[in-house]
Amino acid sequence: MNVHAFRHDTGLTREHYVDPAIYALELERVFRRQWLCVGHVSDVPGVGNYFSDHLVGERIIVVRSSESRIQAFLNVCRHRGHHVCSEARGRAKVFTCPYHQWTYNLDGSLKRAPGFADGEDIDLKSWGLHEVELGIWNGFIFVWLGKRKAKPIAECFAFDNAGLAKLEPEHMKEVGRERYRIASNWKVLLENYLECYHCHGSHPELCVTMDVEATYKNTDEDWKGEYFAGPVQLYPGKVTASMTGALVSKPLGELAGLPDPPAGYGGGAGVLPSLSRIIFHVDHAVMHVLRPIDVAHVGWETRWYVSADAVEGVDYKPETVTEVWRLTNAEDIALCESTYRGVCSERFVPGPLHPRREGAVRPTLDTYLALMATP
């Protein structure tokens, strides 16, 4: 048989996974050109509630600056660059830089610069914190770190949201969060997330409920372009993604009022290739986000949400809500770290991708290459 008769899609060349210069360009052309999910409206319930984060080489603060407005700023003092906020989360009336005590209002404007007389020594109005564009989709908060104007989030996530609106996704609370540091290039993790070829062999917990065959079809057909939506299909009779397929919390939103929760209900949306993903099941939601650290390390964070009305110990136990993905993440981390050690081999060349079971990998890598080729 002439093996050259076969034509296969493959991953990228080895240099894409090991070259620091390519990694530096990715921060600019991929991660600063897409909406990145950083949290949920429940993180900032009241005026002055804030959280800070560190992603794609930037430190940011997200704050509810008024009843109706959530804003994001670079956590970088306009005086000499010290961070303005050192806490991961909290409630503030103002942000005061610990270095020389420049003080900023919740809307980012500079309120006071000790020793500088406003209008004589400084124009306070000109030295507010740099604002970061922020968008909200179904209760989830996204930021756009690039200097170029963001594409409006409503245009990017222009999906039919009617099914999700019923879940009242703004009305949820976080019940678990895990952040991992993984010894792998970020694209190995991305490629792993894009395919379920490995699921039967590696994810016994996920495969209790997730319909793997249907998932191949979904990823082939729905996971196209930078922003995608689509169903998350469970096996017949399974109500949610759990270790048994039975509920792990009270149903979300309007579904709580139904006599029986609908079986197999699930959907979500995502951003590729920077990889933010939100998955809604009938009784809980999961957020996954990828955070590049350097060419050989990537962060991965998963957060779990249930209805804001659900009562711990009565409607849910956090360890039960989080169980499937805690175990699945640990399995994926081991797979990705081993794969990356192989990719670093001098003799690594990318092998053939399965056309159906790994059908979303190459189209997403093509999206990545198109972003990388655009100055």
Ligand code: FES
């Ligand atoms: Fe913030 Fe000086 S660096 S007040």
Ligand code: FE
């Ligand atoms: Fe996996």
